[in-house]
Amino acid sequence: MTTRPIALITGGSRGLGRNTALNLARKGVDVVLTYRSRADEAKAAIAEIEAAGGRAAAIELDTGAVASFPAFVEALKKTLKETWRRDRLDYLVNNAGTGLRKMIAETTEEEFDRLMNIHLKGVFFLTQALLPLIEDGGRIVNVSSGLARFSVPGAAAYAMMKGGVEVFTRYLAKELAARRITANTVAPGAIATDFNGGHVRDDAEINRVVADMTALGRAGVADDIGPMIASLLSEDNRWVNAQRIEVSGGMNI
Numbered sequence: 001m002t003t004r005p006i007a008l009i010t011g012g013s014r015g016l017g018r019n020t021a022l023n024l025a026r027k028g029v030d031v032v033l034t035y036r037s038r039a040d041e042a043k044a045a046i047a048e049i050e051a052a053g054g055r056a057a058a059i060e061l062d063t064g065a066v067a068s069f070p071a072f073v074e075a076l077k078k079t080l081k082e083t084w085r086r087d088r089l090d091y092l093v094n095n096a097g098t099g100l101r102k103m104i105a106e107t108t109e110e111e112f113d114r115l116m117n118i119h120l121k122g123v124f125f126l127t128q129a130l131l132p133l134i135e136d137g138g139r140i141v142n143v144s145s146g147l148a149r150f151s152v153p154g155a156a157a158y159a160m161m162k163g164g165v166e167v168f169t170r171y172l173a174k175e176l177a178a179r180r181i182t183a184n185t186v187a188p189g190a191i192a193t194d195f196n197g198g199h200v201r202d203d204a205e206i207n208r209v210v211a212d213m214t215a216l217g218r219a220g221v222a223d224d225i226g227p228m229i230a231s232l233l234s235e236d237n238r239w240v241n242a243q244r245i246e247v248s249g250g251m252n253i
Helices: 015-026 039-051 066-084 109-133 156-175 195-202 204-212 222-232
Strands: 006-009 030-035 056-060 089-094 134-143 182-188 244-247
Touching: 006 015, 006 066, 015 030, 015 039, 015 089, 015 222, 030 039, 030 066, 039 056, 056 066, 066 109, 089 109, 109 134, 109 156, 134 156, 134 222, 156 182, 182 222, 195 204, 222 244
Parallel strands: 006 030, 006 089, 030 056, 089 134, 134 182, 182 244
Antiparallel strands: none
8 A cells, every 4th residue: 555645734724724734635645734722623624634535633833932842743753653653754834824914113022023933933943843754855835925025014024034934945945955855935925714813804805905916806715725735745846946936816916
């Protein structure tokens, strides 16, 4: 029997992470997902993945708490051994995150640090901690944002972190080349999910503004992003490396 690849998706219990997990399961990839606090959402995501033909497990993780990473790695090793009888992953998707809509003049140091810990410091050190567990020839995808390319007032701090992630991704591709591990960034545009309070999904005026600035004439949805990430991790895209791929329907072009 052929061994199915395994992907770790941070923030995989909801939104883009959950959609990515489902699309990977449909392509024959099993999933370990992390969740921040909602064990019920993680359980529901696992049920969906299993219904799609995959195997899944969930582990609680605060991606902004670097001190917790050693314990998380040990929990991950245990999960891999007990569920798959393996000790390594094939893919890592750094997806977990939170948003902030505040002008530069109003952003507090505490808010800035929270974004930095989750989106930049956490991504760096979690990836570092997981490198020994990623198979040679594996893949890493870091989720960025269209806001790292174009500017929308109120997104400065968040976009700064995503810009840093994009630089980090290129360095990963360079430094991990000897292990044949690829690293790419996927940068979604505005997506109608519960992210950042669900404002793109729930505020009709914001949704209209997003649609007007998008070439394809609407805001994105989770199912515009998950299949793309799943495709990027497939063998068909084995030669894509160190790239920033924006999936925005053509925002601000």
